[in-house]
Amino acid sequence: MNKYLEYQKENRIIRKISSKFKVEVSIQRKRRVWVAVSKKDLVEISNFIKGIGFKHLSAISVTDLIKEKNYELTYHVWSYQDNTLLTIKTRINRDKPTIDSVVSIWEDNAQIHERELHELFGVEFKNNPNLTPLFLEDWNNTPPFRKDFNWRDYVRDEFYNKENKREEPYWDAPL
Amino acid sequence: MNDMFKKQEFSDKQKKVKKLKTQMKSLWVFNWFNSCGFIELIPLVGSRWDMERFGMILTSTPRHADVLFITGYQTIKSIKRAKRIYEQMPEPRIVIALGSCSMTGGMYWDSYNTIKKLDNYIPVDLYIPGCPPRPEAIFEGVQKMMEYIKNNKKMVSKS
Amino acid sequence: MVEILWFKILLIPIVAIFGVCLGLFYKGIDRILVARMQSRMGPPITQPYRDFKKLMVKDNIIPVNSVKWLFNLMPIIALSTTLIILLYIPLGGVGPILGGHGDLILVLYLLIFPALASILGGFSSGSPYAIIGAQREMIVLMSYEFPLAVISISIAWLISSLNPGLNAFSFSVIGNNVIWGLVGPMGFVGLILLFLTLLFIVQGELGRAPFDVSEADTEIAGGVLAEYSGRNLALFYLANVTKMVVIGSLIIALFLPWNISNFLNLTGVLAYTSDLLFFLIKLFFVIFIGSTLIKAAAARFKIDQVVSVYWIYAVLISLFGLFLVSFDVIL
Numbered sequence: 172m173n174k175y176l177e178y179q180k181e182n183r184i185i186r187k188i189s190s191k192f193k194v195e196v197s198i199q200r201k202r203r204v205w206v207a208v209s210k211k212d213l214v215e216i217s218n219f220i221k222g223i224g225f226k227h228l229s230a231i232s233v234t235d236l237i238k239e240k241n242y243e244l245t246y247h248v249w250s251y252q253d254n255t256l257l258t259i260k261t262r263i264n265r266d267k268p269t270i271d272s273v274v275s276i277w278e279d280n281a282q283i284h285e286r287e288l289h290e291l292f293g294v295e296f297k298n299n300p301n302l303t304p305l306f307l308e309d310w311n312n313t314p315p316f317r318k319d320f321n322w323r324d325y326v327r328d329e330f331y332n333k334e335n336k337r338e339e340p341y342w343d344a345p346l
Numbered sequence: 347m348n349d350m351f352k353k354q355e356f357s358d359k360q361k362k363v364k365k366l367k368t369q370m371k372s373l374w375v376f377n378w379f380n381s382c383g384f385i386e387l388i389p390l391v392g393s394r395w396d397m398e399r400f401g402m403i404l405t406s407t408p409r410h411a412d413v414l415f416i417t418g419y420q421t422i423k424s425i426k427r428a429k430r431i432y433e434q435m436p437e438p439r440i441v442i443a444l445g446s447c448s449m450t451g452g453m454y455w456d457s458y459n460t461i462k463k464l465d466n467y468i469p470v471d472l473y474i475p476g477c478p479p480r481p482e483a484i485f486e487g488v489q490k491m492m493e494y495i496k497n498n499k500k501m502v503s504k505s
Numbered sequence: 506m507v508e509i510l511w512f513k514i515l516l517i518p519i520v521a522i523f524g525v526c527l528g529l530f531y532k533g534i535d536r537i538l539v540a541r542m543q544s545r546m547g548p549p550i551t552q553p554y555r556d557f558k559k560l561m562v563k564d565n566i567i568p569v570n571s572v573k574w575l576f577n578l579m580p581i582i583a584l585s586t587t588l589i590i591l592l593y594i595p596l597g598g599v600g601p602i603l604g605g606h607g608d609l610i611l612v613l614y615l616l617i618f619p620a621l622a623s624i625l626g627g628f629s630s631g632s633p634y635a636i637i638g639a640q641r642e643m644i645v646l647m648s649y650e651f652p653l654a655v656i657s658i659s660i661a662w663l664i665s666s667l668n669p670g671l672n673a674f675s676f677s678v679i680g681n682n683v684i685w686g687l688v689g690p691m692g693f694v695g696l697i698l699l700f701l702t703l704l705f706i707v708q709g710e711l712g713r714a715p716f717d718v719s720e721a722d723t724e725i726a727g728g729v730l731a732e733y734s735g736r737n738l739a740l741f742y743l744a745n746v747t748k749m750v751v752i753g754s755l756i757i758a759l760f761l762p763w764n765i766s767n768f769l770n771l772t773g774v775l776a777y778t779s780d781l782l783f784f785l786i787k788l789f790f791v792i793f794i795g796s797t798l799i800k801a802a803a804a805r806f807k808i809d810q811v812v813s814v815y816w817i818y819a820v821l822i823s824l825f826g827l828f829l830v831s832f833d834v835i836l
Contacts, residue, residue, distance in 0.1 A: 307459060308423040315458055322458050330451075330462045341455070365562045371555040393545035398536075401548055401555060407634075407727040409566065409734040412559075436564035436734045 177201070180253055187223060192216055202255045210261050210270060217246070217259070217276050225250040225257055228277035231284040233292050237318045240265045242294065246273070263294070272296040291316040365438045369412055370492050372401035376411035376435075378428050383418030383445040386478040395481040400488070408434045416468070417478070419447040419460045425467055432468050442472045442487065449473050513602055517592065520602060524591045527785075528746035529553040534789070535749075535797050542801040553746065557739055565735035570631030579626035580733070580740035586618035587747045594754045595676050598764050598780025608675040609657055612755065616653075616710070619744055620646045623719075626741075627729035638728030641808055642712075642719035648815035649709040652702050652823045659699060659827040660684060660759060663692075666834055680762040688833050695829030700760055702823040705814070707752055707795045712745070715803035716811055749796070753788045756795070761787055 181204050185196045188206065194216070195207040208216050229247040236243060246259040263270055273281045275298070285296045290304040293314040304310065313320045331338045375397075377384065390397045391404060405411045408431045416428060432441065443464050446452040451462035464470055474487040533550040540547030567573060593607045593615070601607075620642060627639030657674075664682050665673035672678060688696060709716040720728040730741060765783040766776035806814070
């Protein structure tokens with residue numbers, strides 16, 4: 172009984188969402204709700220969530236799960252009316268990561284985050300107007316934040332010279 | 347990466363040294379900075395360590411400047427712009443590299459996007475170490491360069 | 506002796522060199538005073554001479570996008586027109602060199618040319634920063650002409666309505682009938698108001714704070730002079746510095762034309778040297794109060810604030826001063 176009274180606001184939100192869609196939900200603590208959706212329902216659910224009151228997209232982030240061969244996309248959305256943070260998670264394939272963009276829902280906020288993720292992880296967002304890289308110019312390697320990109324070998328081959336005696340400690344430095 | 351840029355070649359070194367002697371009394375400074383390397387230089391313009399008593403003024407375009415201060419780390423994107431700024435300065439010109447990030451890579455020695463040694467891209471005349479260098483260190487560096495030029499000693503970069 | 510033509514032609518280079526060297530000297534004093542007011546040590550007084558020497562030694566880069574003949578011609582026009590004005594203004598206690606050939610109206614016309622030269626130099630530079638700086642300089646130039654005209658007309662009207670028949674615009678007449686002695690107390694207040702308006706205009710003409718929108722260092726990367734370097738920049742530097750002497754002499758000729766040798770009853774060479782020294786001291790005070798103090802204390806205006814200061818406030822104050830002076834004469 173105590174727990175029911177405590178989490179009234181969060182349970183209301185959960186009831187609204189799971190009455191219309193098939194999702195997994197959990198409450199982490201007060202004012203924090205986690206939702207896991209599948210990839211093809213993402214845009215529909217985001218539209219509905221913006222209608223409820225979650226108008227502020229805080230960030231989009233990617234976790235590289237190399238053993239399960241997945242990327243886990245995380246959308247952090249805040250609501251001003253309820254003061255809660257809703258975290259939406261999806262999984263996409265690691266070798267060909269494509270997903271629909273949410274620029275049509277949360278406009279400029281989503282655009283810059285998706286641009287950064289495209290540059291650093293290689294995630295392809297359809298319908299994003301501008302996906303040019305922000306920091307890396309002339310980069311034709313794998314996207315650098317992936318776990319299978321060996322940055323030490325890349326830096327060692329590209330910038331340091333083995334014949335130069337001054338740079339010899341860098342050549343053999345441990346990881 | 348090293349053959350992406352070509353070093354500039356100067357002719358007539360004697361004329362350059364003679365012109366530099368006239369220039370030493372009033373140096374106009376343009377700075378190109380990327381991050382924290384420049385923080386300890388803002389007091390240089392203020393009233394405690396005053397830069398203007400040696401004749402140095404901060405200018406706004408590289409066309410008016412004699413000295414190019416390059417401070418902080420340089421990424422691949424920004425070294426191209428720094429190269430363009432260096433080419434816009436009129437002769438005779440001096441490049442001073444501040445901070446340890448331009449000497450060996452500094453704190454970012456194993457990063458995939460920063461350059462490790464500035465001398466491979468732009469001919470540098472003076473390195474001032476420090477992370478970031480103190481204002482007194484910069485004054486000492488500039489004074490050493492003035493002495494080198496006055497005594498006609500060999501300057502650091504081959505030109 | 507100054508009426509003989511060949512003697513006048515001989516004096517012209519002497520006046521030019523005198524104006525330039527004096528300007529560089531006053532700029533050095535101005536820099537060290539501004540530095541001391543901001544509680545730092547300034548550069549030595551001979552610093553502008555070193556700056557000029559350094560600028561002559563550097564390379565002269567001409568951008569590819571520029572209009573080359575305009576780009577190279579404009580610094581020469583700026584410096585030469587500024588030096589020409591010096592020939593028509595009384596310097597150092599003596600009358601102007603070409604005194605019989607030009608008067609106050611000619612000086613007002615000639616004062617447009619240095620600003621016009623820097624505007625055209627900015628437009629022909631081929632860089633967007635220079636174009637924005639040149640547009641701003643055009644607006645400032647159009648704005649300060651009106652109060653300047655009101656001031657000169659009011660002084661001339663005052664002199665000619667009390668002594669009709671004289672050419673009230675010529676400098677020797679203004680120097681002989683000192684305007685402070687011609688008015689009663691109400692006109693005195695009016696003349697003080699006109700003097701204050703002239704201090705507005707000085708900073709606008711010299712391009713210093715608070716009216717330095719055209720050469721804004723941090724906003725538009727150098728403004729009008731963004732693409733100049735080497736010898737062209739040295740000539741613009743000299744023109745800027747000489748303009749300080751020109752405007753200071755103009756203020757002294759209009760409002761403070763006393764000579765010390767009249768008070769001490771000196772004659773001959775001693776009179777000339779004491780007049781020259783008194784003129785230098787007066788020039789120092791005019792530049793200090795009118796330019797250095799305001800530069801050290803003021804921030805930069807926006808362009809619409811500059812226009813409203815000149816077209817509304819300066820015009821109103823000067824018209825009110827003119828009204829008081831005319832009221833005083835009529836009664």
